[in-house]
Amino acid sequence: MPKPADAPKVEGEKVKLQKRHLVQAAADRLRDLILAAEPDTQIGSLNEVARELGVGIVTVQQAARILEHEGLLEVRRGPGGGYYGKRPDEAALERSIAAYIRVHPAAFKEVSEIVSLLDCELIPAAARCTDEVLRAALRGLAARVETSDTAQARIALEQELHNTLYKMVNRPLIELLTRVTSQLQRSQPAPPLFSGPEGVAAWKAGRSRILQAVLAQDEELARFEAVRYRQGLIARLRRLRGEGPAAV
Known part of the structure; x- marks a missing residue:
């Protein structure tokens, strides 16, 4: 039991917690109102929204600041002003997810596993693409794999490969998550997963098999090769961490 002298402090913390919960609940309800309406629709004035939410x-005002940060709300002042619903652009969504990841830091191993897991959905979906311009771009990347002997060349090819896959696949959420996690992966000190002759050969073989499967428009083979590449990557990550062979 808290001492009598501690009671006001405990009570104050309880009140702060209740206020945070109230603001979060109001933000959740206001978000629902915004998403139920067309973009750029007036949700109401400050007083009208307060009455609506009770x-x-x-x-x-505190809830509105949360949604402004999310890119879902615009506060307009003057005649015709009030709260207007918006839709966040891709850059705003990426910033929000990146900020969350930085608040809850993820190790290079975890981020790499997430990127490779998302690839297991992105790559098979790309096999369904029939756009000849994008397929030609992919053939160009496939031709460069064997000459990508430096780490810089492999990093550049990986970035171009993913940018091409994003265009080939209409999977906005997977694209968003892959972009954010890939950027975070590149921003962290990277252990040499594919270093030395054996590592470079493994990278080349894995990427070549994936690209050929996508170009053959063989969705099942593309999925198989993406999963196989991921298993190999996880095995390398575990060996680097001294965890022994990966269970694949």
């Missing part, structure tokens, strides 16, 4: 105007 909370005070200070709570609404």
Whole structure:
């Protein structure tokens, strides 16, 4: 039991927690109102939104700041002003997810596993693409694999490969998550997963098999090769961490 002298402090913390919950609940309800309406629709004035949500105007203002940061709300002042719903652009979504990841740091191993897992969905879907311009770009990348002997060349090819896959596949959420996690992966000190003659040969073989499967428009083979590449990558990550052979 807290001492009598501690009671006001405990009570104050409880009140702060209740206020945070109230603001978060108001933000959730306001978000639902915004997403239920067309973009650029007026949701209401400050007082109207407060009445709609059944909370005070200070709570609404605090909730509105959360949604402004998410790119879902615009506050307009003057005649015709009020709260207007918006839709965040891709850059805003990427910033939000990147910020979350930085608040909850992920190790290089975890990020690499996420990127490779997303690739297991992105790569098979690309096999269904019939756009000849994009397929020609992929053939160009396939031709460069064998000459990518430096780490810089392999990193550049990986970036171009993913940018091409994004265009070949209409999977916005997978693209968004892959972009953010790939950027985070590149920003971290990277252990030499594919170093030395054996590592470079393994990278070349894995990427060549994946590219050929996509170009053959063989979705099942593309999935198989993506999963096989991921298993090999996880095995290398575990060996680097001294965890022994990976269970694949």
